[in-house]
Amino acid sequence: MDRHAQVIDVDGLQLLIEVLASRGYTVMGPTVRDGAVVVAPVAGVADLPRGLRDEQDAAHYRLVPRDDDAFFGHAAAVQGAKPVLFPADQLLWRARRSEDGFRLDASDDDDAAPVALLGARSCDLAAVDIHDEVLLRRRFSDAHYAQRRAGTFVVAVTCGDPAGTCFCASTGTGPRPGAGFDLLLTELLEPVHRFLVEVGSVRGAEVLAEVPAAPAGPGDLAAADDVVVRATGRMGRVLETEGLRDVLYAAAESPHWDDVASRCLACTSCTLVCPTCFCTSVEDVADLTGDVAERHRVWDSCFSKDFAYIHGGSLRGETRSRYRQWITHKLAAWQDQFGMLGCVGCGRCITWCPAAIDITAEAAALRAATPLVTTGEGARR
Ligand code: SF4
Ligand code: SF4
Known part of the structure; x- marks a missing residue:
């Protein structure tokens, strides 16, 4: 620069x-x-x-x-x-009925x-x-x-x-x-x-x-x-990132998920305020005459039950599974998927969680409760 x-x-x-x-x-x-x-x-x-x-x-x-x-x-x-x-709501396309079928408009957004x-x-x-x-x-x-x-x-x-x-x-x-x-x-x-x-x-x-x-x-x-x-020097929170990926993978069956689930309301607020969350769903809307139909892409959340719905059931029916999915993706799997942490330390999910659940505190609790993990890169907590 x-x-x-x-x-x-x-x-x-x-x-x-x-x-x-x-x-x-x-x-x-x-x-x-x-x-x-x-x-x-x-x-x-x-x-x-x-x-x-x-x-x-x-x-x-x-x-x-x-x-x-x-x-x-x-x-x-x-x-x-x-x-x-x-x-949060992106119009993907709009279809209008015409005499010989229908016409697609590009999104005007x-x-x-x-x-x-x-x-x-x-x-x-x-x-x-x-x-x-x-x-x-x-x-x-x-x-x-x-x-x-x-x-x-x-x-x-x-x-x-x-x-x-x-x-x-x-x-x-x-x-x-x-x-x-x-x-x-x-x-x-x-x-x-x-x-x-x-x-x-x-x-x-x-x-x-x-x-x-x-x-x-x-x-x-x-x-x-x-x-x-x-x-x-005045940061309000600290997140220990060293070895965090291995800690979260090792904590997959930790009883701590039940503790978080007893507090989490699965309200989705954390994912909506999070600047890195990008999961979406698609909604189709038709007007009452049936002449105009629209397809919208809307924000979704891994905390909603329907988000992981496939073939007649949700993969993550319990809140413990949804919180585990969210924090494990942010702090561990994201590194494998995109080569970077999925968290930028903005703290919004902490401020706007109605249950005062704190990603830094949960990560620290999981680290404390997880035995030493040995990986190809050496022993880490
Ligand atoms: S904002 Fe808090 S209560 Fe709501 S889903 Fe996220 S962790 Fe759970
Ligand atoms: S602190 Fe991390 S997980 Fe929480 S909202 Fe900010 S980027 Fe998302």
Whole structure:
């Protein structure tokens, strides 16, 4: 990455949003809705969650005032890029009855304006990279995702104040975005409110050229580095990843699954907020006249009973099997399947689980309860 960084002020941030809009992007950034920071269209800095911090813990989320004016003083939004690039409901096609049969319309969902993601966090970019691997880089690619992804402009932000449920430092996916952005902002509050801007692409440089900016000095760069150091030291959770794949495989018949199942409601919330989960189902809908029929792809979840339904029964009829499937896929099988962890340490599944089930605590409990495992790579816990 080019670290010939520049500095913009708050007016520059406003202008950056306006430049992106003038280039035809729908700017999607953090904003407050129903007492939470969500990703939604923003027209300017007035829409950003200024002076707010998110207090997050297992089954707990509150917005509280900060003692400064930070625009990005919160951790990851309730959902990240997933609903933007991989919508919960994607129209695949629409069929209309005609005199000689029926006519298929292409999905009109893909005609939407390209999106500029403002304020994307490092965990979110890591999750997008996972979706790129799953949905773009393999033998078959997802045309709808490819179209949205190709047009997306990313303005990432370095996390300065991780939440109590964050653990991206454990998964190696944060807090500083390393790739996958066009521009990277690091918000600096002292002695004056400003943003260090680093360029990650040619189009990022073109956009920044339209915003008044000054070259960053050594003090700006040092302050931005300090934001990363402090954020790394303030992660709310830790996930021990060494040997975790072997631990989970060895724990396949652990009695601990019954313990989790006694708490888990199989509500699917964790999979819906998870930025890496990509399982879907297909739903066909017809209107009352029978003249129009649509096929939609909708998010599904391995916690739903029907998800594993084949030939007259569900493979995973019990909650213990579903939780085991979810965490084993995320932290173990995903490594064999895609060559990476399926978890980016965003902590959303912990915050938004109504039963306060914590993936880091469950992984630690399984590790503690699982005897030493010997693999070809040596003994591991
Ligand atoms: S782990 Fe929590 S969020 Fe996930 S299905 Fe169970 S109760 Fe719902
Ligand atoms: S499993 Fe939980 S912590 Fe990991 S990426 Fe998904 S929501 Fe975030």
